[in-house]
Amino acid sequence: MKRNLLFLERVLFGNGSEPFHGVYALKINGQLNQGQLRTALARLQEKYAMLRTAIGIDATGLPFFHTPPSRPDIPLRIVERADDDDWNRETVRELGTSFDIKNGPLLRITWIRSAEVSDLIMAFHHCMCDGGSGVALLNDLLTLLDDLQAEIGKAPAFRNIRDLIPAELLHNRRNRFKAKFSAALVHAGLSLGSLFISTKRKSGPRSGGPRTGDYLVNWKLGSEQSKALFRQCKKEGVTVNTAIGLALMEAFKAINGPGAHGKATCPVDIRRYMPEVKRDMLFSYGLALNIGLKQAFGNSFWEKAKTLQIHVSKQMARLDPYEFTMIMEASHRSVHKLRRFLTYAKVGNDFMFSNMGKLDIPAQFRHFTVETIYSPTVIGPFANPNTIITTTFKGQMDFSFVSNQEFMQRATAMQIREKAMEILFETVFIPDSVRL
Structure with missing residues (x-):
């Protein structure tokens, strides 16, 4: 290969x-x-x-x-x-x-x-x-x-962009022009922005050499708490992703005050939009939504969540993995500028948040039992390492919050965790015996 x-x-x-x-x-x-x-x-x-x-x-x-x-x-x-x-x-x-x-x-x-x-x-x-x-x-x-003899098949792998984008889209002259034009705009914007970026004022994980200072805060919701949250979200017509994202943004604002941005990025699994990326094909990136407190209006948490959901749903409807990938593939000359921007530019959001939902993995096998799967973690060298991922396994939601001490102290992350759960469950009915 x-x-x-x-x-x-x-x-x-x-x-x-x-x-x-x-x-x-x-x-x-x-x-x-x-x-x-x-x-x-x-x-x-x-x-x-x-x-x-x-x-x-x-x-x-x-x-x-x-x-x-x-x-x-x-x-x-x-x-x-x-x-x-x-x-x-x-x-x-x-x-x-x-x-x-x-x-x-x-x-x-x-x-x-x-x-x-x-x-x-x-x-x-x-x-x-x-x-x-x-x-x-x-x-x-x-x-x-x-079972070492179990049949697990062969995983598909793509060779180039032609395996990901249908030929009628990839070779369409209008699409190709739009991709090149958009890539040129990206390059121009990054070139201009790089004039105002100093590599000397980088906050967060240090570049070069072994990275130190990373930490992981993990917690779970009980089965009854998880069920209660799912029920409440369904009742309000709000996705779990939107509700948790809003609670986290409000928690960042409550704990960090003026230092909070009131914004977050939410990755979206590209497999939902691009059937060429199969379930067991190893693939590295997805699409993304941007959410912010400015899109959440109302007096109560769930009123805010509903208005934020409208914004999220509109973004979801506009996602186009083929156009996105074509623009990215036309942008190779900008890769170093983009990494410089992501690594050294002023941070504009509070965190990245992903709700991966229910994990499609059995708990019971013939020779062992999977007691728990912790939500995955990811962290890189970019300016803002704050990443929060949640999954559900055996009916329990699990949260992983990773960051770096140079960017945010672990004690602050713990405060944000507590505040977010307080905000999220303030109006969700849970019997007192199973409350946090």
Whole structure:
């Protein structure tokens, strides 16, 4: 396999030296075997061609995925389990530890083991894989750990943009002109903006060398709390994503005061709009919505949520993955300017928030039980590292909030967490016995 990185893959890759990773962590009750785990990882590589790749740089400086002559195995690191917080510490370690880009692969596993309980940490480079792809990888890995002979098929992989965009759209003269024109506007805007950016006043994770100061705050809602929230959102005609996003923005404003921006970015799974990206195709980027407190009007929380939902729904209806991808692919000359802007420009929003919904992964296998799956985490070198992701597993919503001490103190993140949950559940009926 060999192909050039797409534009947004290049943005996530950078120069390959700085970690920009996604990490999944889960807790398993039951015995795991080292030999079986290594065999399962080998079979995972057989299914997914991308798990056999490294990244090279051609003579013109462009990065490309390729399969090395001697395929490296997926690294497996084993840590003896000491307590229930090991997974958090190891997740943070994986977020800040670079991959061997030159030799690959771009995925690794940490097994935190004990006789009856294990934590598995799966880390991947974001330029290869997103959270949705991570669900497919986890599902296959667990299936193989339960039965090494299980049939998991072969994952599709795209070779270039022609595999993602229908020919009638890709070769349409109007579409091509619009993409080039939009790319030119992007380049001009970034060129102008770069004149006012100083690399000396960067806040957040430091560039160059091992990144330190990352942290992860994780919490869960009980089953009854989760059900109550789902019911309330359905009753009000508001998505869970919109309700939580609003509560988080109000919490940032309440805790940070004038320092809050009242804005957030919400990724959208591109698979919902682009059927060419299959469920088990490793893909790295999605679409995005922008939400803000200025779009939330009303006297009560749910009145505000309803007006914000109208804004969100209008944005969702306008999303076009084909046009977006064509514009991005016409923008390759701007990749370094965009990374400079994302890394050093003044921060304009408070956080990135993603609700991935219910995880399509079984809890019960024949030989073990998945007690919990923690919401995935992702952090990179950009100016604002605040990222909040939530998932639902076994009827419980799980939240992961990652940031960096140089940008926001962990104590502040904890205050925001408490305030957001207070705002969110202020008018949601929950029996006193199961309240936070």
